[in-house]
Amino acid sequence: MDKIKSQKQLNIQTEDRWDASCIHMDVPSLQKEDYQLQMLQNNRIRGLLELSVTGREEGSRYTYKTLNGASLEERYRMEAMEKKEILELTEQLLSLxxxxxxxxxxxxxxxLMPQCIFKIRGEYNFCYLPIEYQSFCEAYHGLTEFFVKKIDYKDIETVFLTCMLHKETMKNIYDLKEILKKYREEAGEISLPEKRTEQKLDIFVNEEGEEELFPLEHPQKQEMVCEKKKYGFLKKFGKKIKSGYWGDWDDLLTEAENKTEM
Incomplete structure (x- = not known):
């Protein structure tokens, strides 16, 4: 079967049935019986949507049962994606x-198109198409483009993750597991608070810029410490990005800074 060269050739359609919803993909070539179809039809693989294939006059129709789950595109049409969700999706994809x-x-x-990824009972489910279309590396980078459009730029930790995923996956070949490992190392370096030997003391910067020690049992000062740690993270991350460590993301970073200042 010929390679699918564009998303238009997939002709993706959704259908809401009385018993269950599904999504159809019509391709302009016939699907021959092969081992892939046998594997998919004889095994229920967790993380893949159930697939059926029918021949049509103009080609083949691939139908996936979505079990009334919401696609990534629908789910985040009005909502922002967060770091936790991006990591969860990526880790489940790697496992699959x-x-x-x-x-x-x-x-x-x-x-990996957003309209072909569904969250069902707390887990992401994907469509498997037994035809050559995109490489995994190319497809995942395309997914990061969706992340870029759907994150909240006030959420610096999510911006940090998205920035790294988008930049590191621009290469033709990459190791997504290694990218996540690198992300966790870098995120850990800037998010972990400095260790103190005193168990019941912390440091607060006063208006004169001097550090003061005080017991944490004072609620008001403890709250100020939390604020210091929170914004300390933002400052460190901001310096890391502005230094060019993650590359030229001028437009994205300018927007992020403007929204953070609001």
Missing amino acids: GEKVKEYLLDPNRIL
């Missing part, structure tokens, strides 16, 4: 990529 290999399936056939 390893799982499909056990069934002799190709992770590059997992579709």
